[in-house]
Amino acid sequence: MLELRLVQGSLLKKVLESIKDLVNDANFDCSSSGFSLQAMDSSHVALVALLLRSEGFEHYRCDRNISMGMNLGNMSKMLKCAGNDDIITIKADDGSDTVTFMFESPTQDKISDFEMKLMDIDSEHLGIPEAEYQSIVTMPSAEFARICKDLSGIGDTVVISVTKEGVKFSTRGDIGTANIVCRQNTTVDKPEEATVINMSEPVSLTFALRYMNSFTKATTLSNTVTISLSSELPVVVEYKIAEMGYIRFYLAPKIEEDDEGETKPEV
Amino acid sequence: MLELRLVQGSLLKKVLESIKDLVNDANFDCSSSGFSLQAMDSSHVALVALLLRSEGFEHYRCDRNISMGMNLGNMSKMLKCAGNDDIITIKADDGSDTVTFMFESPTQDKISDFEMKLMDIDSEHLGIPEAEYQSIVTMPSAEFARICKDLSGIGDTVVISVTKEGVKFSTRGDIGTANIVCRQNTTVDKPEEATVINMSEPVSLTFALRYMNSFTKATTLSNTVTISLSSELPVVVEYKIAEMGYIRFYLAPKIEEDDEGETKPEV
Amino acid sequence: MLELRLVQGSLLKKVLESIKDLVNDANFDCSSSGFSLQAMDSSHVALVALLLRSEGFEHYRCDRNISMGMNLGNMSKMLKCAGNDDIITIKADDGSDTVTFMFESPTQDKISDFEMKLMDIDSEHLGIPEAEYQSIVTMPSAEFARICKDLSGIGDTVVISVTKEGVKFSTRGDIGTANIVCRQNTTVDKPEEATVINMSEPVSLTFALRYMNSFTKATTLSNTVTISLSSELPVVVEYKIAEMGYIRFYLAPKIEEDDEGETKPEV
Secondary structure (H helix, E strand, O other): OEEEEEOOOHHHHHHHHHHOOOOOEEEEEEEOOEEEEEEEOOOOOEEEEEEEEHHHOOEEEEOOOEEEEEEHHHHHHHHOOOOOOOEEEEEEOOOOOEEEEEEEOOOOOEEEEEEEEOEOOOOOOOOOOOOOOOEEEEEEHHHHHHHHHHHHOOOOEEEEEEOOOEEEEEEEEOOEEEEEEEEOEOOOOOHHHOEEEEEOOOEEEEEEHHHHHHHHHHHHHOOEEEEEEOOOOOEEEEEEEOOOEEEEEEEOOOHHHHHHHHHOOOO | OEEEEEOOOHHHHHHHHHHOOOOOEEEEEEEOOEEEEEEEOOOOOEEEEEEEEHHHOOEEEEOOOEEEEEEHHHHHHHHOOOOOOOEEEEEEOOOOOEEEEEEEOOOOOEEEEEEEEOEOOOOOOOOOOOOOOOEEEEEEHHHHHHHHHHHHOOOOEEEEEEOOOEEEEEEEEOOEEEEEEEEOEOOOOOHHHOEEEEEOOOEEEEEEHHHHHHHHHHHHHOOEEEEEEOOOOOEEEEEEEOOOEEEEEEEOOOHHHHHHHHHOOOO | OEEEEEOOOHHHHHHHHHHOOOOOEEEEEEOOOEEEEEEEOOOOOEEEEEEEEHHHOOEEEEOOOEEEEEEHHHHHHHHOOOOOOOEEEEEEOOOOOEEEEEEEOOOOOEEEEEEEEOEOOOOOOOOOOOOOOOEEEEEEHHHHHHHHHHHHOOOOEEEEEEOOOEEEEEEEEOOEEEEEEEEOEOOOOOHHHOEEEEEOOOEEEEEEHHHHHHHHHHHHHOOEEEEEEOOOOOEEEEEEEOOOEEEEEEEOOOHHHHHHHHHOOOO
């Protein structure tokens, strides 16, 4: 028996909107510690990891660990029917092949039950080792989203270069080149407007803008984003979810593109 | 000679937006009592009835009953050119094959005349008998529109079931099932937020969501909608138009679908 | 060496949005007096003339006159990456085949450099003689834009007729005819809401609505528009740009259409 009651139901709506275009089908894993998901995107390039800790739910009952395979497009269609102020409860009976999403309006005048069929999905849970990163940038999530969108009008890849002074985002394409520098800045009115660089070593890595733009759909979940970079590791783009968890996107750097951008002689 | 001056011209704009996708061509009937329309939708399944009583016009002159055939798409194109605060006057000379829409801006600085050709349209006026309905639901029109839209993401038909406690909207489709219950609720801050059930007998009827969604285009005309249901009759979905009339949509229940939804054994 | 620093960078963004659909490639001419452009639209029917006077820039350095050929679509893509509050600096080295747009956020925390390749564009600068116009209409730019848009739902051309009392915009199409009269009105709360007619002689001229609608993309640049008309001359549709210049659109009247509209006997 599973029954998870989330007062701020809009969080779950936003989570689905953040990942449904990246991942088609995925197993949601439910244990006593929380509700989580780990999935590769459909082209097996990027990895998404979601965690909603049990403490974040008003009521959390999960008698035994279960894994529920869901089509995220269909799940999103159902969650879109929840109002932004609705309480959402996820329910499943032991051994059932369906999951029920219950939406309660704040006044309790409107109660909706949406029942969705579960799927069998083969997936192996990847162990993601804890790592030390050479550079960690925390910045306003809307700013990061704007930069990825702007650069994708010029080129296909972004070089992210971190120094003590700031982080530079660069691209080049047929119509020209672009460099955007965000300086470290901690003297701001609101903490979420700060740009903070934690750097042990400067890094410069190249990524496909298509994926970065996809990750920024999670911008609605958090005012800030944290980008962790190391030359030998996939970048981690993390959005915190209120007090209860996070959504993390992992993407390997493009080796060739980086070389090309860095060492190709000017013609 | 016809001359109908409507101070709140936006009402006529909204009426056209409500019905132009449902009905292509229709006769507007003008008599001393009011300006009205009755028309089947283009697939001859739903019926629209509009009434704007003469008392609602600032000036109303209709020397003799006339019926003016109009293409609603073209009429809508012209009314879209009226500002939302404009006064609209409908004018036609006796025997003329055109109608003129005059728009006056509130300051009288901008005066527009749009002249449209009339059409000959065969149509017989159906007598719609007054009927007693088993269940009459009045609810916020935006809520009803939201429910029809949400359910059409899941299935093609909606079962509307009324009991003393409330009204249930259900659907089923390939991805699962949905049930939305709105409870009777009269203790609200504003009267238009109430959900009121007037029931002599419980009913459960099935309708095509496509038409319901089309009817909800009239949501801009009124904060509330009234849904009148009887097992042997078409449903009536009514939106009041200010103090001056109404727009009513009639749709026959789907017999087969209802049976299927109600009695099909679970597999 | 060229370096032009424009504090209100959004003006340049709006200029590009105003003309990029009308003109594909154009030479921007830079001299000590200002930054200007003159170009025919791609079908060689309308002419655009832009002037941004040097006094309007915070810093203006132009060592020698140069003409820089740019693709306006690409330039617009780059300028879209500037924030609305950003300071924009246009930079070019002598003899360089590129131009650089630098965007500085108001807080100086984000600095962007966009470098674009220049093009060789053949163009001859047309001398536009100063002329006396028979009728000059100044009116709210949003009203003019609304009228052009509304009429293009009915017909393809607009007849603009000016008398002492006001200006009339007329069209006719398959579904009917439309006449919109704006009366002279100088008793308004705000000067930019006035409609002012300066007339030495009444005029009535016909223009293609397609071009008029294109010109009204400059509506964001100014609250008012000035339309200068003479029977033997192209109309001038002018939008002032803050204190620093203007954008002017020139379009020749349609001779045949005018005749047809004016003298064709009613059938």
